[in-house]
Amino acid sequence: xxxxxxxxxxxxxxxxxxxxxxxxxxxxxxxxxxxxxxxxxxxxxxxxxxxxxxxxxxxxxxxxxxxxxxxxxxxxxxxxxxxxxxxxxxxxxxxxxxxxxxxxxxxxxxxxxxxxxxxxxxxxxxxxxxxxxxxxxxxxxxxxxxxxxxxxxxxxxxxxxxxxxxxxxxxxxxxxxxxxxxxxxxxxxxxxxxxxxxxxxxxxxxxxxxxxxxxxxxxxxxxxxxxxxxxxxxxxxxxxxxxxxxxxxxxxxxxxxxxxxxxxxxxxxxxxxxxxxxxxxxxxxxxxxxxxxxxxxxxxxxxxxxxxxxxxxxxxxxxxxxxxxxxxxxxxxxxxxxxxxxxxxxxxxxxxxxxxxxxxxxxxxxx
Numbered sequence: 466x467x468x469x470x471x472x473x474x475x476x477x478x479x480x481x482x483x484x485x486x487x488x489x490x491x492x493x494x495x496x497x498x499x500x501x502x503x504x505x506x507x508x509x510x511x512x513x514x515x516x517x518x519x520x521x522x523x524x525x526x527x528x529x530x531x532x533x534x535x536x537x538x539x540x541x542x543x544x545x546x547x548x549x550x551x552x553x554x555x556x557x558x559x560x561x562x563x564x565x566x567x568x569x570x571x572x573x574x575x576x577x578x579x580x581x582x583x584x585x586x587x588x589x590x591x592x593x594x595x596x597x598x599x600x601x602x603x604x605x606x607x608x609x610x611x612x613x614x615x616x617x618x619x620x621x622x623x624x625x626x627x628x629x630x631x632x633x634x635x636x637x638x639x640x641x642x643x644x645x646x647x648x649x650x651x652x653x654x655x656x657x658x659x660x661x662x663x664x665x666x667x668x669x670x671x672x673x674x675x676x677x678x679x680x681x682x683x684x685x686x687x688x689x690x691x692x693x694x695x696x697x698x699x700x701x702x703x704x705x706x707x708x709x710x711x712x713x714x715x716x717x718x719x720x721x722x723x724x725x726x727x728x729x730x731x732x733x734x735x736x737x738x739x740x741x742x743x744x745x746x747x748x749x750x751x752x753x754x755x756x757x758x759x760x761x762x763x764x765x766x767x768x769x770x771x772x773x774x775x776x777x778x779x780x781x782x783x784x785x786x787x788x789x790x791x792x793x794x795x796x797x798x799x800x801x802x803x804x805x806x807x808x809x810x811x812x813x814x815x816x817x818x819x820x821x822x823x824x825x826x827x828x829x830x831x832x
């Protein structure tokens with residue numbers, strides 16, 4: 466009993482500090498651009514397990530629901546204001562407008578119901594160049610912890626709360642679960658990109674890439690110079706495998722036991738900037754410095770390159786060791802004749818057509 470209480474306490478404490486962010490960012494910033502349009506994508510899957518004869522199964526039913534809300538200048542003003550309010554605390558960048566899409570799919574099954582969320586926000590950002598060669602980088606991390614209501618066919622709809630889709634298509638389910646521990650995950654906010662700014666740019670993977678010199682890249686606004694690629698959340702043998710975030714909770718309603726689980730992918734991002742770019746700090750604020758020529762070579766210990774060289778070197782060392790061992794073994798091999806002594810062999814006829822010619826080259830037997 467004490468063990469159960471102890472484990473329950475740990476679970477409740479951990480759920481109290483759940484990191485809500487799970488975002489994928491893609492951004493391209495051309496040289497001397499006045500604005501750019503990054504893409505933030507938020508995904509989450511929530512699954513509620515129940516017995517097929519339970520009250521919750523009855524309330525959920527078997528009908529699939531698919532909700533989609535297009536975000537544009539007519540219904541996204543609140544999103545713009547909320548993001549700008551967050552950016553004002555730390556960044557020079559502002560949002561002038563936003564497009565995107567919100568989708569939620571409710572899929573009932575025999576013993577569970579799953580809800581799949583996908584939100585894409587594409588804000589038009591400006592003010593990112595602080596100087597001719599200095600770029601603000603703090604725009605990448607913001608948290609919307611309040612209600613984000615947009616107008617839709619379902620009325621004013623909060624796209625920041627997972628429970629909104631249930632309120633729209635299964636209000637009885639929300640009422641049934643309202644006093645349970647399930648609400649902890651059903652009210653966990655969706656729009657949070659702070660994981661992108663919590664990790665300093667110095668710990669992101671970066672590399673210079675001449676791809677922008679290709680004519681095909683002009684559609685992205687690049688002028689034909691070198692670009693710098695910053696990325697985080699990469700999964701590889703050097704940096705580790707991708708790990709989804711998973712949170713689970715068991716709860717009881719009217720004596721019936723249920724469980725709820727939330728799954729999110731880990732944060733990842735790719736930011737492409739034209740020019741030779743290096744991160745720097747000014748007064749504790751992260752900036753990006755852009756140059757037309759390659760900077761001095763940095764410390765190799767700050768990247769995965771030494772690991773690659775070390776592994777390659779280890780492979781070469783193993784190969785050299787193998788050849789040395791093989792050569793020594795071959796030199797120890799005796800040069801004396803082994804096996805059957807040729808003197809003990811005598812020729813036999815190989816066929817009547819060959820006359821009585823006999824040869825040791827084709828057929829022979831022991832004397």
